[in-house]
Amino acid sequence: MALQLNLEKSARALRLSLDKAGIAHDVKAELIFDMDVSGSFEHEHEEGTTSQLIARLVPYGMELDPDGRIDVFTFSDGKHSVHHVGTVTPDDSEGYIVRNVIDQVPGWNGGTTYSYVLERNLQHFGWLPAEPERGGFLSRFFGVATDPVICARKRSIVIFVTDGENDPADHARTIKVLEESEQRGDQVYFLFMGACEHDVDFGFLRTLAARFKNTGVVIIRDLDSFVELSDDQLNAELLVPELLDWLKS
Template identity: 25%
Template sequence: MGVISLQKLEQQAPEMVDLFKKTSICLDKVNLRDHRAQVALVLDISGSMSGLYQSGKVQELVKKVLALGLQFDLDGSIDVFAFGNYAYEVGTFTLENYKSCCQTVLSRHPLEGGTRYAQALRLIHDKYRDSTDPVYVAFFTDGETSEPELAEREIIAMSNARIFTSFVAIGQDIMPGEASAKKKKGFFGGLFSGFETDFKFLAKLDTLPGRTVDNAGFFAVADPAAIDDDKLFSLLMSEYPHWLVAAKQARIL
């Protein structure tokens, strides 16, 4: 079972029961049902995210990442961070307070003009560099960064830490591994031209050379509220199990 009983969940947060069951099924498929890790959520607070916050779609993502936290984290919690021009540690959210997550984020840190991944990655690295447990980071953004070189350096530096980052772009559908097709030329390369235009850098982070282990994954969804829950959880876990194996082989874990 996970870190919280189904009976307790039914009593405290019945709206989470279905998601909890779906995460259980997903984790069974990748043999991570009894896995323990800290879970962190990084939220883009650049101005272009305004509609996603107002529509409640970002709050739905909070709910779904918390479902992973209920399975992985001994406290059944997630640590939430936000970034735009700067990066901020917002706090820890559980069943008791997760519904106020987005309200808390935006009341403390109104939407900003930039999308600086490196600021957020550095904050995550500093927070968890001495963690004795694996750390799973879900990093949501709707745009490219203004400082790609700095973000690359952070990902390379983090490859020696017990941290895996799943980059999730919002705005179009790209499955794990598909973005590599952007390198192709000719007709079939043209079919994937949108990948290069919209999320070229995130795709690059997924295959970035110079790392001790592959510590990042990438996929994109057109609408985070429309994607099937089972599919989303499967995508979130598509590369993390491989990192666990590689990190153990490299004696990082």
Template identity: 50%
Template sequence: MALTLNLEKSARTLVLSLEKAGIAKPPALEVGFGLDVSGSFEDEHRAGITDRLLTRLVPWGLAFDPDKKVEVFTFSSGAAGVHEVGAVDAGNHDGYVAKNIIAKVPGWNGGTDYSHLLERMLKHFGWAGPIEKKAGFFGRLMGQKDEVIPVAKKRSLVIVATDGDNTDKERTLRVLRESEQRQDQVYFLFLGISNQGSSFPFLERIGDQFGNTGFKAIHNLRQFVGQSDEELNAQLIDEELIAWLKG
């Protein structure tokens, strides 16, 4: 119960932080979270630091999402490396990564691509056409057919946590460019995480190039998740995000 109350207090602090930045009332948004499960990020997962990060983002779901949840996806290399894990909220966040992600999701310890995650998120929130559900070999034997599932368009904020450089730069640029041209109502906030002082030139580039894409470098994740609510909010909220929220 105490954890839930603390998260609700964190959500109220987020609302106040947004108010100070010019957002009188947080708009209703779906909130998504994409977590990199490539091999180089395994230590942070097993140490419980990414679990703590996810917990610190639950208040964003409480503040923005009508259902008070965050939709969690994992990703590594290729389309097969993207997986919908499920929703995290104030009731199930404790140990979520260990229980649902570590060594359990497709693509675990793979490489790093961004474009397939972005496509999946855009489809999930209704901006890139319907979701295609394949029947599979045994399903076909049982008479099942492929399904095309229409999805309602939902304005969304998607936070992506990654520690590595991607191998699909041109494809990622194309997905973001097409999304911008469609005027999709989705904002992607990339968190580039590295304890080795790595730089993220590609993430900086897309953060500068696209008005619905932001980038924050996190050089010490343990320190980042240990901040006060006010300090964490100050790092994640900037003028571009505020402008998008007002739009």
């Protein structure tokens, strides 16, 4: 119960920050949280730091998401590593990654490619047609085509957390996914969070943030300290000017 009360307090602090920035109470956006599960991030997952991070972001779902919850995806390298874990709410946010992700998701301890999870995010919120499920009896034995699934388009924010650089072989595909999204006018904002205390420049994330108006980047050099920030400090880090402009648009 203490966690619930703390999250409600954090949500009120977020609302105050949004008010100061001129964001109206009726401005809403569906939220996605993308979590890198590559091998280099294993320690942070197992010690619970990334669970603390997702708990700190739950107030953003409480305040901005129409249904008060955040969809959680995990990814490492390649299309088949992308996994929709489910949703996180105030009631089940404590230890979320430890309970639902470690050793339980496809691609656990893999490499790092960005484009496939970003593509899946756009499908999830209706900006791209979702691929039909494969492997059914008819499709296997008779080659029956199944139409793509079209979800309702939803204005959305993707919070994308990684501890490493994208595989260079995936750079062009990632840029293509974001470029085509921009050209379609998808109502999606991507907030990239590079979290690594080691010598990772996150140059590719910086390039994406500079190139596209609906992208921002936050670099975190000490994730343990970041998850301990006060509500006001955390909001100051995450509510980047581009995101605030996007919310007002």
